[in-house]
Amino acid sequence: MKKNPTRPAMSGHPQGQGRPRTALRAVLLATALLSAGLVTPALAANKARLSTYDHGKPVDYLPCGAYALPTRAAVLMGGGLDVKEAFRWMIERMADCGSGLTGRPGNLLVIRAGGNPAYDSFIYKLGKLAAVQTVVVPTVDAANSTELEGYIRKAGAIWFTGGDQGDYYNFWKGTLLERVLSDHVRTYGIPVGGTSAGMMILSQYAYIASPSTITSAEALADPFKPDAVTIKRDFWTYGTPFEPLSGTVTDSHFDARDRMGRLLTFLARVIGDGWSSAATARAIGVDQETALLMSTTPGSAGAPSVTLRTVANPGVDGAAYLLRAASNSSLVLAPGLPLTFTRVQVRKLPAISAPSTYELNVDGGQLSSSTGSTY
Structure with missing residues (x-):
């Protein structure tokens, strides 16, 4: 793995012990000096800067050249142990040029708010790629770094890691990162995906769990609980770049953390707050170690045709859940009152059994x- 030449080289240890030894010594020294009052905090602020990493040999072209992909694709992964099959599918989609043509191996870009490039070698082994590149973007200033544009514009697919979607919202909303990424995905139709928090930020409406998170029981008891039911609709300046996720709110770690009640609450809020009508609002929940593969192609009447498939790790009976209000649903939604929301239709898409x-x-x-059964 090669790090950006303007920065020290990094190790690709799978557990993330990738900090350069020289940088580690510098951090330890800075910490000691800070404790002694001999340096200012600014000298130990490297964690606030943009970090970039390369694994493989990055290329300066898109797999299918300057043409939009005929099939657009997204991966919604529910967190936990990553689903290799979903990455393989995503890598195949990024080089599917249409008319039976396969493009050249390209770059897959991983975006995260903190951490290390441990993902790079893992993904690189799962398909024909020129490189896997990671950018760590931990602040608004980093998200406005002009260095990012080159990485994004040369990405044949983009992946958001798990973490804290509140960080993603606070660090990336309205920045160069968000604007260029959205434009690139819309223009070329490259695949996009994410796991856990990275999945939840892809929908038009995002639960950002800031400043605190909420359980299903708490959400159902008070859909407006202060500082807990925090749903945002302005992360994407021009709406989600993957059109089928318009009007949609998502949730991850679904069955394992019993999140059906809170996702129902999020859907109710989207409708009740007037963001989307009951006819168009949707919600998607995805289990751990499970991924929903979404692809869309232009329809004969202009409306896209969407194909859905769920995959999971071996031995995992995970599913994706698609929620919508029926035409005769009723909704009672008010601050401080428990939720009433009837006739919500659920389509369950398991990985290993029938829908x-x-x-x-x-x-x-x-x-x-x-x-x-709720699930």
Whole structure:
């Protein structure tokens, strides 16, 4: 793995022990000097800067050249152990030029707010890639760095890691990173994806869990709980770059953390706050170690045709859940009152069994299912 030549080289240790020894010594020394009052905090502020890493041999072209991909693709991964099959699918999509043509291996760009480039070697082994590049963007200033544009414009696919979606919102909203990335994905139709928080930031409406997170029981009891039900609609300046996620709110770690109740609450808020109508608002939940693969092609009448498939790690019976309000749903939504939201339709897409549909009802904060099972 090669780091940006203007920066020290980094190790690719899978556990993230990738900090250069010289940099590590500098951090330890700065820490000691800070404790002694001998230096100012500015001298130990490297963590606030943009960091860039290369694994492989980066190229300066897109896999299919200056042409938009005929099939647009997105991966929504629910967190936990990464699903290799989803990455393989994404890598294949980035070089699918249409008409049976396969493009040249390109760059897959990983974007994160903190951490290290441990993802790079893992992804690089999963398909035909020229390089996997990581940019660590931990501040607004870093997200406005002009150095980012070259990485984004040469990316054949883009991946958001897990972490804290509140950081993504606070650091990246309205920056050069967000604007250039959105333009690049829209113009060339390159695949985009993310896991956990990285998945949740892809939808038009994002629950940012800032300053605190919320459980399903808490959300159903008060859909307006202060500082806990924090949904934003302005992360993407021009709307989500993957059109099928317009009007949508998402949630991850779904079954394992019992998040159906809070996702229902998020959907209710999107409708009740007037952001999307009951007819167009959607919600998507994805289980851990599971990924929803979404692809779209232009339809004959101009409306895109969307294909959905769920994949999971071996031995994992994970699923994706698609929620929408029925035409005869009723919604009672007010601060300090438990939620009432009836006739919410759920389409469950398991990875290893047949799809199913059922109905959920919330009455005074109490959730029930037409099948007896929430999931």
